[in-house]
Amino acid sequence: MYEDFYGFKELPFNVTPDPKFLYRSTGHKEALAYITYGVFQRKGFICLTGEVGVGKTTIINAFIDLFQPSLDVSFVYSTRFPFDQLLYLICEDFGLEVEGLNKAQMLSRLSRFLIEQYNKNRNTVLIIDEAHNLSPEVLEELRMLSNLETRSMKLLQIMLVGQPELEDILDLKEMRQLKQRIPGLYRISILNRNDVARYIDYRIKVAGRGNGVPRFTDGSIEEIYHYSHGIPRLINVLCDRALLVGYVSNTRNIDGTVIRESIRDLEKKPGMEDRRAGRKYNNY
Ligand SMILES: Nc1ncnc2c1ncn2[C@@H]1O[C@H](COP(=O)(O)OP(=O)(O)OP(=O)(O)O)[C@@H](O)[C@H]1O
Ligand SMILES: [Mg+2]
Structure with a gap:
């Protein structure tokens, strides 16, 4: 052209959302620092929000590009699924063979994988983009998933990325148990x-x-x-x-x-x- x-x-x-073009405004820099800190300190839950088109997916891609060799990442977009299907996608993304398994079997397969990862000193990250579409039921199941932990750290880092509506969902009374587990929350500002x-x-x-x-x-x-x-x-x-x-x-x-x-x-x-x-x- x-x-x-x-x-x-x-x-x-x-x-x-090509990270090669990432311009590091103060907001984008802080967002990257926030998720990096959360993942490497194994905080369990990390939540990144921002207006439509502000650069959330670009930041996630930049994060993956920067740290991919030292992390095992599952990156899921499709968030209108019920939890079983989401779990299936997550397991597949981690390379686990879960065809034909029911939910309990998939959960057990995933938890074995996370323990193996921990023993290999690998940090495992689940990124859910468009997380404002998650239902409270699915969020509650994710909270249970984050209960997989050793005495000192979380085995799975769960990153929720979505529009500001996600903050409203997390503010619901029934979400308070999950909200308490999120150490801060970062909203990317516009330029x-x-x-x-x-x-x-x-x-x-x-x-x-x-x-x-x-x-x-x-x-x-x-x-x-x-x-x-x-x-x-x-x-x-x-x-x-x-x-x-x-x-x-x-x-x-x-x-x-x-x-x-x-x-x-x-x-x-x-x-x-x-x-x-x-x-x-x-x-x-
Ligand atoms: N800091 C940035 N530097 C360079 N380009 C950016 C930056 N932030 C966003 N962009 C560009 O803006 C466009 C939208 O970004 P992106 O898809 O990451 O937004 P989003 O917040 O994920 O949007 P949505 O809410 O629709 O999912 C992309 O072309 C992306 O490359
Ligand atoms: Mg996006």
Whole structure:
């Protein structure tokens, strides 16, 4: 697409949670430190929350990339399952053969595995993304799972990652036993105005070859901040569109006008007349 025009090796504003692009704002740095501390101190439960698109999955991927060799990780997304199915997925992820086993048998297989891991001095981590979708019943079962422990430490570190609604679930009266086991909870904050500029700059540097890169003016940063409220995914969507608009207009200077035009494009409802009909990016 526009990579060659700007001298990019790859697209700088994809919306995949690729940790290579991780910009370490204070909030993202603290989040990474919090989960690292929780896992390596074997705290048992770790809870990371944040608004949609703020970077939760990216942080988890960065954590896994950083520490994978020293950890055994099960990373589960599908959280609308009942506990039995979740347990099956977790066991499979740890490489355990559990086909045809019932819940009690799977639990016993998992606890044997965790003890073996402990004896090998391995730290075992279960990460549940989209954890705001977990029902109170499943959360209660997870609490029981975390009861597997030696006298001094937890055998399984359970990381719950989700939208702020997860905090409301944990605040329910019937969840207080679980809540008490979570040593603090970290909510990732959205980016401030200065961070937005640095974030854009960082992603461009990672994707760039060093020459011909676009220049985002101060005015454009202001518009991007206003539009995105500092949410990285929204910044990416807008910046990607702005680079396309710049490419079509043959400019590497991304200013407020380019951003406003990009916002209009993004907000255009399907079926509205396409003002850009015939221009070159309609073919993409
Ligand atoms: N600190 C960051 N540095 C670089 N890119 C980031 C950062 N935070 C988020 N992003 C980017 O923003 C996009 C959304 O991030 P991610 O998918 O991790 O958000 P999320 O909080 O998991 O969203 P959801 O609530 O929808 O699951 C991704 O493209 C990701 O690369
Ligand atoms: Mg996510």
